[in-house]
Amino acid sequence: MSLSTKDAILHNPLIGTFFKQAFLSLIGLVALTTASLVDGIFIGQYVGASGLAAVSLLLPYITFLVALSLMLAIGGSVSIGTFMGKGDTKSASALFTQIIVVAVTLNIMLAVVSFVAEPFLFWLLHIPSDVVPLTREYLSVIRWVFIFQFSTMVFYYLVRADGYTKLATIALALGAVTNILLDALLVAYLEYGIKGAAYATAAAQIVQLSVLLLYFGDKNRAITFSTFNKPWRRVFRAVKNGLSEFTNEISVGVLFLVINTLLVINSGSIGVAAYSVVNYFIFLSIMLSFGIADALHLLVSYNRGASHTSRVNAFLLIALTTAFIAGLILTVCLLWFNHVFVALFIEPSQQQATKYAHTIILYVWPLFLVNGCNVLLSVFLTAIEKPLHSAVIALGRSILFPVSFLVLLFHFTPSPLANEGNDINISFLVALPAAEWVTFLLAVVLVYKHYFLKNTHM
Template sequence: MNTQAKAPSNPAIHAPALATFTRYVGASVIGLLALTGAAIVDGVMVGKWLGADALAAVNLLIPLWILLFGLVLMLAIGGSVVASRYLGAGHNTAASKVFCGSLTIAGVGGAVLAAVIGALHLPIMTLLAVPESLQTMIKPYLLIVLAGLAPQYIAVVLYYFLRVAGQPQRASRALVIGALVNIILDVVLLGWLHWDIRAAALATLVAQLTQCALLVGTFKRAPMPLRWAPTGLTPRRLAQFCANGVSEFVNEVSAGLILLVIHWLLSRQYGVAGVAGFALIHYALLLNIMLACAIAEVVHVLVSQNRGAGQWRRAKIFFRFGMSLAVATGALLWGLSHWSSAALSHWFFRGGNAAVYAQDFWPVIAPVFLFTGANLVLSAWFTGLQQPGRSAFIALSRSLALPLVFLWILYFWQTAHSFLWALPLAEAATLAMALLLKAQQSSAWRLNTTPK
């Protein structure tokens, strides 16, 4: 497919550090928000034009989408980290084999998962705690979006490998165009033509197909060190790739499980209006996660390539850039949540119980913004060094283990909404442990490099 014989100089290891970081982060933020923006766009449009019940219905499926996205993210990030190290060391053929194997598994795996979930959609909706009154509404939405799962999986893998191959801006451009298609179709079908919830699913499907087609075209045309090199991928090699991306999988799957638990608790205490009210908070958290992930993914790409090139000092510089930007971004979102949450809640829901619940939830959840970015960048540092154990520990702590512990403890507290404090407490405790791991690693490096 890609026949270019000579690849350009690799900016990740040769270009000025600050300019390189800025270029990669800009493309990563735009691309990742575009890649996962369909959930936010659909939710906002559905909530605005179809009401709280439809919004609750869409959000009850989010744990499933998080699980499915986590699977391909584990493969794409794990494989791209390995390929990135090969590229940094100049082994382009080996990197191309990793790319080809990852892309093939993504396409086949996405098609198989879509077929299985489509066949088992009724028990899956029951598992997601979807009320019977909403199942009729959700079913067509679910089946339409599943039709785009395989193209979405292919697009995710292409996006991550194009980034490590030195084409982050072209990859992001393809995703942005797909996201714009999603927004335009949502506005036309929901806002102007007043279609039902199936319109949001159709907009998502068309956006996924558009992104996949544009990314395939980018790979064919753009000059890069990767090429199409069909090769068999053994289960052992697949496991190695996935091990490098296991922290991202843990982050995604754990977030889905915690969201499912929160939906269950909210439904018990406040009904469908509580679930709808938390949906607005969840979209803000999703935006925060996407910005933090965009920064973290740049860190692990640049750290892994410079590690492969033996440039440890440069790798540490990129880590510091990532931490500084993540902390600053989190502080900005925290401030915005305090200044605009009340007005946003009432504008979105136009009154009603859902607006009241959303306004009450904001102050409890807002501290999450202060810690998430730093945790994800620390996890990405260990991912870039191919230390999946430490990276997964951070991911598991912040997104599953500690939230479950705090949810269990705080659910029996008598204060209103007290169980929601589990999320900021888990992030804060994880940050303390992650900083300790980083300090231990730095101390070990100093001991190993000190002259005897």
């Protein structure tokens, strides 16, 4: 980091400094989220609710692949950054090469395993028979696309580790735009159906990778592909650094699996499709929070190191206020214009799925008010070197509280058989906002106890 940037972080006006740091991360994440939302809209409109269900039912498996890739990417980027800080570019380059080789090999192996063991995978994911054909059609293409997608994800993080944040952001944004345009062409215009969405994702990954490869055209880069002249045990050390990210993502995957399973038992694939609509907006909310969190982590770390406690407090307040306002706006939009947003994904003619989606929004809307704040408080605890407490918050909101509450409330929800002839009761989904609010209260207590109270007595 240049001295001018460091000086700005420590001394420039608070609000301008905060949003300048958050800008690049928000651009990339918003582009990625927008592409995902548009993907869902085209699938919902041109394939139908069953298409939404097919994609949503694969989310636990996709999250597992993301978890492995993030473990390699973030763990590797931390180790590479350490080598770079020491001026050991040869070790950094060797580890860069090894991480890329492991990522590509691992993704190829998993694609082959998903092809060979597809029936077992579908059983594990509780995919109902009525959406198996669409799920198989989508997975027949996307399993091979994942090789490029998740290997490129690793490459993206490693390029950022060498300071090429702008290039990485441009790659992400161009990939997202490509995905959106090809969704319109392949899914809507050419009517390739759910396979068209998979082909659009493939093309987007090729564009993203092509832009990232420009990194090697810059003579000022510190890292190159190198021969394996360094011990491979460093890869295992890097993997160890990324275990927390792996744990967090796996927790999210388990939550997806539990929600999907309970919805399949309770309301079939229609319930899964309806929930997927709301889940796209939960994803949007979380991605916005991660963009804000990127800025918060950097600003808090530097100002805390410089003993600028008042600036640390101010940046935390700005971040939380921003996340809350974003959540409030999203909540108002979903409650006030719910018919518009649901109709984007599900045609009004699919009355049952539409009705379920409206009901789910009424059950889960309170989570949008605090889920972003929970992400930020977890990141803040990491920034003040309280990783254990941060992990408690992350695991609490992603698996411990929601899974416990879901299972408990589902147990007391009338079964479909007992409720025959009446509307299916999906009120157990109030477990999701309940879990976020319990996590929020816990996070506030931990931050107060381990930061504010400590600083008060210093």
